[in-house]
Amino acid sequence: MFDPRLLRAFVTIFESGSFTAAADQLHLTQSTISQQLARLEESVGHSLIDRTARPLKLTTSGEYLMGYAQRILTLQQEAEAVLKDPAGSIPIRIGLPEDMMSTTMAEVFGVFAQENRSIRLDVTSGLSRNLTERYRNGELDIIIVKEPAASADCHAFFPEEMAWFESENAMTSLSDPISLVTFPQDGLYRDEMFETLDRERRRWYIAFTGSSLESVLVSVETGLGISLLPIITTKGRRVRRNISLGEATPMVVSIYTWEKAGLISQLVDKMTTVLHDRFQSNS
Known part of the structure; x- marks a missing residue:
C-alpha cells in the first residue's frame, strides 16, 4: 500500500520541475522531499525520477506510476471532502401511499432536506400492507398507511371516507x-x-x-x-x-414513526400537519 505522503512528494517534484520548488509547495525542507522520494523508490524497487536530467524527467517506471499516483491523491482528496461535509450522512427512510405524495407533502420533504443538509431522504410509495410490514421489520423510519383501524403506537390518524x-x-x-x-x-x-x-x-x-x-x-x-x-x-x-x-x-390514514424526538420527529410533525390540512379541508 502506497504512503500518500510519498506519492504527494513524487507528484509535486514532477509537476513543479524541481526538488526546491516541491519543498516550497509542501512546506518541507529539500532534504525531507529527497528522503520521501527515496523511500518511495525503495518501496517500488525502481528509480522514478532521473535526477541528472535538466529539467527533471520521469524514468520509465516513473511514467507508469505517475498516472496512478495522481488518481490516488485525487481520490484521497475527494474522500476527505466527503467525510468533512455532513450532507446526506443521516438517512431517513419514508414510505407512503401514492396518493399521499401530494405537492404539499413533496414540498415539505424538499424544504426539510434543504434546511437539514445532514439528512438524506429516501421516500418510497407503495401499498399500505407492504409498507407496514417493512416498517415493523425496521426497514422504514416513517410511514403513512391506510388501514381499517389505527394501531395503538401510531403518531396520528385521520378518517378517510x-x-x-x-x-x-x-x-x-x-x-x-x-x-x-x-x-x-x-x-x-x-x-x-x-x-x-x-x-x-x-x-x-x-x-x-x-x-x-x-x-x-x-x-x-x-x-x-x-x-x-x-x-x-x-x-x-x-x-x-x-x-x-x-x-x-371508512378507512383511516395513519402515520407512524420509531423516533419520538430529534430531526425525524420534527419531520413527522410537518407531515402530520399536511395530513391534517388535507382531511380537514375535505371534511
Missing part, C-alpha cells in the same frame, strides 16, 4: 356479473371490494388491475368497471358515486 364509484356515463344499473377496477393483490381496497360483493352475493370479475391511482381512476372514468375509492381522490374526475352496494366502511 370511502365510496363506490362508476363512470359518469355508466348505465343506471350494475352489470351482471359486475366488472371491477382494482389495485394489485394485497391492496386494501381490493379485499374490501371482494368481501362486500361476496356478502351481497353478487357475481363479479376483474376487468382491470392498476398499480397506480391514476390508472385506476382513468379506467373507472372510461367505463371499464366500478371501484371502491377514497372520496377525496375523485374530485374533478368524470366519475359518480354508486350507492347500490350500500355505504362503504
